[in-house]
Structure formats: structure tokens, C-alpha cells
Amino acid sequence: MVTTANIENRTFDEIQVGDTARLQRTLTNEDILLFAAVSGDVNPAHVDEEFARNDMFRKIIAHGMWGAALISTVLGTQMPGPGAIYVGQTLRFRRPVAVGDEIEVIVTAKNKDEKSKRIVFDCQCVNARNEIVISGEAEVVAPTEKVSRPRAVLPEVRMVDRQARYRVLLRMVEPLSPLRAAVVHAADRVTLAGVKQAVEASVIEPILIGPRPKVRAAAEQAEFDFGRFRHIDVEHSNAAAHEAVRLAAAGDVDAIIKGTLSTVELMAAINSDPQLLHTGREMTHVYVLDVPSYPRPLLLSDAGLHVQPTLEEKQDIVQNAIDLARALQIPTPMVGILAAVGRVDPKMPSTMDAAALCKMAERGQISGAIVDGPLAFDAAVSGDAAQRQHVHSPVAGQADILIVPDLETGHMLVKQLEYLADTSAVGMVLGARVPIVLPTAESTPSEFAAGCAVAALLRQAQRAQPANEVPKLRDAPQP
Numbered sequence: 329m330v331t332t333a334n335i336e337n338r339t340f341d342e343i344q345v346g347d348t349a350r351l352q353r354t355l356t357n358e359d360i361l362l363f364a365a366v367s368g369d370v371n372p373a374h375v376d377e378e379f380a381r382n383d384m385f386r387k388i389i390a391h392g393m394w395g396a397a398l399i400s401t402v403l404g405t406q407m408p409g410p411g412a413i414y415v416g417q418t419l420r421f422r423r424p425v426a427v428g429d430e431i432e433v434i435v436t437a438k439n440k441d442e443k444s445k446r447i448v449f450d451c452q453c454v455n456a457r458n459e460i461v462i463s464g465e466a467e468v469v470a471p472t473e474k475v476s477r478p479r480a481v482l483p484e485v486r487m488v489d490r491q492a493r494y495r496v497l498l499r500m501v502e503p504l505s506p507l508r509a510a511v512v513h514a515a516d517r518v519t520l521a522g523v524k525q526a527v528e529a530s531v532i533e534p535i536l537i538g539p540r541p542k543v544r545a546a547a548e549q550a551e552f553d554f555g556r557f558r559h560i561d562v563e564h565s566n567a568a569a570h571e572a573v574r575l576a577a578a579g580d581v582d583a584i585i586k587g588t589l590s591t592v593e594l595m596a597a598i599n600s601d602p603q604l605l606h607t608g609r610e611m612t613h614v615y616v617l618d619v620p621s622y623p624r625p626l627l628l629s630d631a632g633l634h635v636q637p638t639l640e641e642k643q644d645i646v647q648n649a650i651d652l653a654r655a656l657q658i659p660t661p662m663v664g665i666l667a668a669v670g671r672v673d674p675k676m677p678s679t680m681d682a683a684a685l686c687k688m689a690e691r692g693q694i695s696g697a698i699v700d701g702p703l704a705f706d707a708a709v710s711g712d713a714a715q716r717q718h719v720h721s722p723v724a725g726q727a728d729i730l731i732v733p734d735l736e737t738g739h740m741l742v743k744q745l746e747y748l749a750d751t752s753a754v755g756m757v758l759g760a761r762v763p764i765v766l767p768t769a770e771s772t773p774s775e776f777a778a779g780c781a782v783a784a785l786l787r788q789a790q791r792a793q794p795a796n797e798v799p800k801l802r803d804a805p806q807p
Contacts, residue, residue: 337409411471522776631738665701
């Protein structure tokens with residue numbers, strides 16, 4: 329463990345009545361969340377802004393024991409310090425402490441007992457307005473031997489709220505009516521648990537398609553009352569996929585959600601008749617990623633459908649991702665076209681495609697975003713990396729969308745983010761007449777509900793403003 333300087337105690341004999349030790353801290357929101365995580369105290373007065381606005385103090389306040397812990401810090405590290413035994417504490421909580429308040433902890437030796445080596449300390453926590461917020465007394469058995477030890481440097485703690493961006497998505501769809509969604513082969517517990525959470529959040533109104541015995545068994549395992557919703561009994565997953573396509577083509581549902589069948593099988597049903605769900609665009613795949621260390625949602629495409637996309641297919645990959653980002657209320661998405669290097673190299677086709685896509689965006693063949701590339705991955709997501717590499721780009725370190733050169737690159741990148749960076753991923757198929765949600769076998773109910781919310785926002789955007797086809801390569805005027 330890395331250490332710096334030393335931590336020393338003050339023995340019983342060294343401490344005199346009237347001696348004082350002090351500590352100053354400023355309360356942050358992270359302090360409150362960390363204390364709640366460690367203690368399990370999720371009283372809404374401390375963690376729920378909406379509740380707190382209507383509570384006695386009209387704002388979020390610290391746990392009372394946060395201030396008490398600071399008193400313990402002084403006693404354990406300053407006076408008496410290492411070797412002290414904490415035997416008693418009385419406290420009175422006199423005023424609330426809010427985010428941004430600067431608190432000074434003052435511990436004063438009040439009396440000593442030579443026989444027991446005990447010292448009673450007067451303890452106060454005072455805010456910047458010189459108001460006492462906590463007062464009390466502590467009784468401590470003071471050490472009799474001198475202790476000097478290297479002071480340990482605590483590990484860095486990063487607060488990650490895995491539900492924060494999901495809650496944002498759910499708030500965004502609150503004004504919308506539940507999305508009519510066909511759940512294809514809803515025959516396993518994971519799928520029905522996700523459906524249950526999406527229903528409870530009023531995100532979807534599902535039509536469950538699959539063999540009735542399997543759907544009923546899965547619903548029982550997920551504790552989901554599937555009898556409240558329409559169910560279409562079919563023999564197997566292939567029949568379920570074709571039935572979902574029929575419902576979407578007829579306008580009876582506004583989205584398709586994959587259940588316990590492969591993406592290949594579902595897409596085969598979708599592609600079986602191009603007249604049903606196809607549009608003027610290529611269907612493309614996008615992951616909506618929640619990377620805890622990245623300050624915004626991140627879209628990555630195409631990592632699911634196009635193995636080695638052509639330039640024309642990449643045009644639709646980019647445009648579909650832009651349209652989704654705008655549906656997610658990102659007004660002008662920043663699009664990074666990824667390659668192994670951040671320069672155009674005729675020996676690397678991905679860099680040539682990136683340059684062509686940028687020129688297409690400049691000429692209006694791709695619209696609604698700022699597009700730049702080729703960019704290496706690190707330059708696209710890190711301004712510091714871009715600066716070190718002397719990359720001057722409006723997208724550098726600001727990317728909302730990453731376009732990968734091919735499916736292999738994209739799939740490996742997403743899996744690395746999932747398993748090494750604790751990333752959540754929601755898969756979607758874009759470019760069809762309705763959104764298509766692709767949960768995985770590892771998707772949590774929250775991720776499932778988030779995917780449904782993304783589909784609802786995309787469907788709203790489709791209804792509000794039908795997609796205007798941007799010029800295609802084949803439509804460009806010939807010399």
C-alpha cells in the first residue's frame with residue numbers, strides 16, 4: 329500500500345486539559361452517496377431530491393452520522409490518535425448539514441482520569457456561520473506508549489450510479505403512452521423479468537408471442553402476471569418471429585423486442601419479405617452504451633449486422649446512428665469515424681472510408697451531426713489523448729457516436745468495455761419501419777427496460793418527423 333509521511337499519537341501524559349485538535353471538511357454529494365452505500369441508509373431525505381424538496385429542510389441533507397464520523401477521525405488520527413480505544417460517545421444533532429457546507433470539527437480535552445487512563449473530550453461540529461451543528465462528549469482510553477506509523481494513502485473511490493442514466497431515460501418517456509411492443513418468443517425468465525420491469529415503468533404494453541406452456545412457466549419464474557396482456561400462442565421461435573413481423577407491418581405494434589431466439593433467426597424473418605419492414609435505408613445495428621467512466625451516453629455502430637460494410641452501407645450506419653442520437657435528445661451529435669490511426673493512409677481502407685464519410689457529411693449526404701475521422705479510439709473519447717497526439721478535431725474527446733470499421737472490431741470493443749470497464753450495453757436495429765430491440769441473455773431487467781425506453785423515444789421521433797432520405801451514393805449526379 330502506498331504511504332506518505334507518518335501518523336503519530338499523543339499519549340495520555342502528553343495530553344493536557346484544554347488541548348484541542350481540529351479538522352475541516354466540505355460536504356459533497358459524493359460524500360452523501362458514499363456514506364449511504366457503506367451504511368445502507370437510503371433515507372430519502374439524504375438521497376432523493378424530489379422528496380427532500382418537500383421535506384422539512386427543503387433540500388438534501390447529510391446523514392447525521394457523517395459528522396459524527398469526522399469526530400471519530402480526529403480522535404483516531406490526531407488526539408489521542410493510534411492506540412486510542414473509543415469507549416463512549418454522546419451526540420446532539422442541532423442543525424442540518426447540506427451539500428457545500430464547510431464543517432470544522434473541534435475536539436477539546438475536558439478531563440482526565442489517571443487511574444483508568446481515560447479522557448473525556450468535548451466535541452463540536454461547527455459550520456462556516458459559526459453555528460454548532462453537532463455537539464457532544466466522547467470518552468476514550470488514551471494510549472500510554474508513543475506510536476508512529478506510516479500514514480496510509482486510501483485507494484481512490486469512484487462513485488458509479490449504474491441506474492442514473494436509466495432513470496434519465498425513464499423520465500424522458502414518462503409523457504409518452506406505453507409502446508405497443510411484440511416480444512418475440514417470450515419463453516424464458518430473463519425476458520419476462522425485463523418485460524415486467526418495463527411494464528411497471530409504463531414503458532411498454534407487450535404482446536407476448538410464444539408457446540403458451542413456455543410463456544406461462546417463464547412468467548411464473550419471473551413473478552409476472554402475463555394474463556393481463558395479449559398473448560399469441562405459436563409453436564416455436566421461428567413462427568413467433570414471423571408473427572411479430574406481421575404485426576409490425578400491419579401497424580398493430582410499434583416495436584419488436586427479441587426474446588429467447590437468436591438475432592440471426594429474428595433478422596431472417598424480418599428480411600424474408602423486403603416489402604414488410606424495409607425502408608430506403610440499410611438496417612444497421614447500434615449499441616447504446618453506458619460507460620461509467622465516460623461523461624455521456626455513447627453509441628457504437630455497426631457491431632451486429634454488417635460484417636465488412638461498404639462505403640454506401642457505412643453512410644446509412646452513420647445516418648441511422650445520428651437519427652437515434654437526436655431522438656435521445658442529443659441535438660448535434662459528435663460522430664467519430666474510428667480507424668487504427670488518426671490520419672488518412674491509402675494502405676488502410678478504413679481511413680479512406682473515414683475521409684469519404686467526412687466529405688459526404690460536408691456535402692449534405694450525411695446530415696444532423698458533426699462528423700470527423702479517421703480518429704483513433706483514444707483520441708475520440710479523450711481530449712488529453714488527442715492533445716498528446718496533436719489531433720485537432722471538434723469531435724476529439726467529445727464523441728457521442730463511434731463508427732467502427734467492421735463488425736469484428738465493434739463486437740470486440742463492446743465486449744472489452746462490458747467486461748473490463750463495467751459497461752452496460754443495449755442493442756438496437758435501426759433503419760426498419762419500427763425499432764427492433766435486441767436484449768442479450770446477460771441483460772438485466774434494468775437494461776431491458778432501458779432498451780424499451782430507447783425504442784419508445786425513437787418511435788416518437790419517427791412519428792413526429794418521418795425520416796427524410798439523405799442523398800445516396802447511387803443518387804449522386806454522374807459526371
